[in-house]
Amino acid sequence: MANFSKTSVSSVNYGPQCAAMYNNTLSSTHNISNSGPEENSSSDFIFMLYSCIFALYICIIGLVGNGIVIYLLGFRIKWSHFTIYILNLAVADFGNLLFLNLSVILILTNTGSEHGFTAVSWFALFMYTASQLLLTAISIDRCASVLFPIWYRCRRPPHLSTMVSALLWVLSFLSSGSGIILQHFGAYGTFHFTFIAGSAVFFPLIIISTMILLFKVYCISQQPQRGRVLTIVLITLLFYLIFAFPTNAIYTLNYFADYNYVHLEIYGDLGACLNSCVNPVIYFLVGRKEMGQQRQSLKVLLQRAFQEEEEQTEQQEQGNTTQTSI
Numbered sequence: 001m002a003n004f005s006k007t008s009v010s011s012v013n014y015g016p017q018c019a020a021m022y023n024n025t026l027s028s029t030h031n032i033s034n035s036g037p038e039e040n041s042s043s044d045f046i047f048m049l050y051s052c053i054f055a056l057y058i059c060i061i062g063l064v065g066n067g068i069v070i071y072l073l074g075f076r077i078k079w080s081h082f083t084i085y086i087l088n089l090a091v092a093d094f095g096n097l098l099f100l101n102l103s104v105i106l107i108l109t110n111t112g113s114e115h116g117f118t119a120v121s122w123f124a125l126f127m128y129t130a131s132q133l134l135l136t137a138i139s140i141d142r143c144a145s146v147l148f149p150i151w152y153r154c155r156r157p158p159h160l161s162t163m164v165s166a167l168l169w170v171l172s173f174l175s176s177g178s179g180i181i182l183q184h185f186g187a188y189g190t191f192h193f194t195f196i197a198g199s200a201v202f203f204p205l206i207i208i209s210t211m212i213l214l215f216k217v218y219c220i221s222q223q224p225q226r227g228r229v230l231t232i233v234l235i236t237l238l239f240y241l242i243f244a245f246p247t248n249a250i251y252t253l254n255y256f257a258d259y260n261y262v263h264l265e266i267y268g269d270l271g272a273c274l275n276s277c278v279n280p281v282i283y284f285l286v287g288r289k290e291m292g293q294q295r296q297s298l299k300v301l302l303q304r305a306f307q308e309e310e311e312q313t314e315q316q317e318q319g320n321t322t323q324t325s326i
Helices: 017-033 037-075 081-109 114-147 149-154 162-183 192-220 228-256 260-287 298-305 306-325
Strands: none
Touching: 017 260, 037 228, 037 260, 037 298, 081 114, 081 162, 081 260, 114 149, 114 162, 114 192, 114 228, 149 298, 192 228, 228 260, 228 298, 298 306
C-alpha cells in the first residue's frame, strides 16, 4: 500500500461522499506514524482502507449497470414520459459513481491536490443532488398518474418530463455551486446544506408519495393496478429510504453535533453507492418477471419493464393528434 501523505487536510470541509474517508484515512495514518502502532488507530485505518476498496468495487459495478441503462434508453428504446426521468436518473447515478470512484482512487493512490479532490467531491455532490431531485420528481409523477389518471393520460403537457428534468439539473448545479463558492469565502459546513435539505425536503416528499401509492393502489382500489412501472417506483423508493437517506441523516447529525461520527459517515457513503447501483438491477428484474426461464436480451427486459408507459405515451400522442385535426 502506498504511503499516505501527512499533509494536513482536516481543515478542508469536503462534505460530500467519500470525503470523510479521505480526511480520516490521512488523519489515522498521521496518528500511527507519530504515536506508534496503537490498536485503535490501526483498526480505524484498516476499516477505512477496506471501506475504500469495497466502495471501489461497488462503483465499478454500478457504472456498468447504469451505463447499460443509459445506452439502451438513450439510443435503442423509444422514449416515454417516464423513461425520460429514468434516463436522467441513470445519468445522475452514473456521474455520482464515476466521481466517487475517482475520489476512492485518489485516496488509495495518494495522488492529486486538495483542490483537485475538492473539485471531484463537488461533482459527486452535484450528481448526488440531481439524483435525489429526480427521484423526488419520479415519486410525484407516479402520484399524479394514480390520483389524476385522466389528466395524466390526456391533458399532461407532452414535454413536461423534459422541462422538469432540465430544471432539476439547473437547481442541482446552483445548489452545489453555491456551496463551493461560499466555502471558498470561508463559510463552514456549506456542503452539508445539501444533505440537510435531503433530510428536510426530499425525505418527507418521498415518504408522502410512497404512502399515497401504497394506499391508493394496493389498499383503496378495488382492482389493484400493480403494473411493472409502479412496482419499479415503489422498490426504488424503498431502496432509497434504506440506502441513500441515511447519508443525509448522518451528515445532518454531524453538522449539528459536536462529535464527528466518522464511521457512520462511511456507512452512509457506502449506502449511497449501493443506492446508485441497485436501480438498474431493479429494472431488469422487473422486466424479467413472469417470463419463465427464457433467455432475453437486456434491451427486451428493459423495454418490457417500461412497456406500459410506452403504450400510454402512444395513446396520448394519438389523442393529441386527433384533437389537433378536429
